[in-house]
Amino acid sequence: MSLNDVIKKRRSVRKYQPQKVSGEVVLEVLVAAGWAPSAHNSQPWRFIILENPSVKRELAEAMADVWGANVEKDGAKVDAKMRQERVDRFANAPALILACTTLDGLREFPDQKRQMFERDLAQQSLGAAMQNILLTAQALGLGACWFCAPGFCKETVRKVLGIPEAVEPEAFVILGYSAEKYSVPPKKPLEEYCFKDMWGLKL
Numbered sequence: 001m002s003l004n005d006v007i008k009k010r011r012s013v014r015k016y017q018p019q020k021v022s023g024e025v026v027l028e029v030l031v032a033a034g035w036a037p038s039a040h041n042s043q044p045w046r047f048i049i050l051e052n053p054s055v056k057r058e059l060a061e062a063m064a065d066v067w068g069a070n071v072e073k074d075g076a077k078v079d080a081k082m083r084q085e086r087v088d089r090f091a092n093a094p095a096l097i098l099a100c101t102t103l104d105g106l107r108e109f110p111d112q113k114r115q116m117f118e119r120d121l122a123q124q125s126l127g128a129a130m131q132n133i134l135l136t137a138q139a140l141g142l143g144a145c146w147f148c149a150p151g152f153c154k155e156t157v158r159k160v161l162g163i164p165e166a167v168e169p170e171a172f173v174i175l176g177y178s179a180e181k182y183s184v185p186p187k188k189p190l191e192e193y194c195f196k197d198m199w200g201l202k203l
Contacts, residue, residue, distance in 0.1 A: 006139050011185075013143030014089070016176030021095040025140060026175065030097070032136035036128035039121035042105030045129045046167050048098040057091040059160045066153035086149075094176030097133075098150060098157070100167045101126050126170060133173055143178030146171055 001009075030047055038044060050056050064087045068078040090096060101122040109115045130146055137144040150157045150169040157169040 001139060003135075006135050010134055010138040011143070011182045012145040013174075013176070013178045013180060013182070014145055015178070015180040016094050016143060016174070017179045019094065019177045021142065021175050021177070025142070026095050026097070028140065029133050029136045029142075029175065032132045033129040036125065036132045038125035038128065039118075040106060042122070042125065044101050044103065044105060044122040045126045046100040046102055048100065048161065048163070050096040050098060053091070055161075056093070056096055057087070059157065060087040060090040062156050062160050063090070063149060063153050066156050067149075070152070090147075090149075090172060090174075093172075093174040095174065097173045097175070098161070098169060099126060099130060099171045099173060100163065100169050102167050104166060123170065130171065130173065137175055141177070142175050143180075144176075145174050147174065 026049060030049075033045065033047065034043065036045075050059070064083050067086060068083055071078050101119075103118060103122060106118040106122060109118070134144050134146065148171050150171055154169045157163065158165075158167075161169075163169060
């Protein structure tokens with residue numbers, strides 16, 4: 001399969017077969033992540049492989065509690081079925097990886113504004129690594145999905161897993177063998193997102 005085929009065939013998979021993903025395959029995917037470009041070659045990504053079923057469920061339950069509290073804060077009622085689906089999605093994931101960032105290796109500035117730019121660079125670098133994960137998973141015949149849920153409850157994730165302050169939880173990646181058929185989602189044509197020289201001047 002060509003790289004172009006891998007890119008076009010990749011989909012966000014949310015239903016998986018019970019088949020376990022081997023540790024060797026998970027590591028192959030993470031090695032690919034490490035080859036992504038990064039700001040100052042800082043490689044500011046950190047990945048935590050979650051294997052223990054009880055830890056995965058504890059984390060999923062804690063995150064669901066935060067989600068529920070936010071729903072109620074917005075004046076809505078927590079849907080018990082939806083909450084359970086959120087818990088089971090992560091607790092029962094064939095392979096669950098927590099993606100994090102760190103500012104280690106990035107530049108230090110005396111003012112907060114420029115330091116925040118460095119944090120942005122770390123997140124952009126992680127995005128490149130995450131894309132490597134998704135494409136490598138596709139090339140290996142796996143399904144995968146990127147979930148931003150940890151980014152909404154970083155302190156909860158940090159507390160459950162004992163993550164140090166210098167490491168910031170950002171997202172989950174689920175890996176597994178797809179149990180669903182999916183269609184091609186609509187994509188914008190090039191002329192809607194690519195411009196020459198100035199905004200509004202299309203190709």
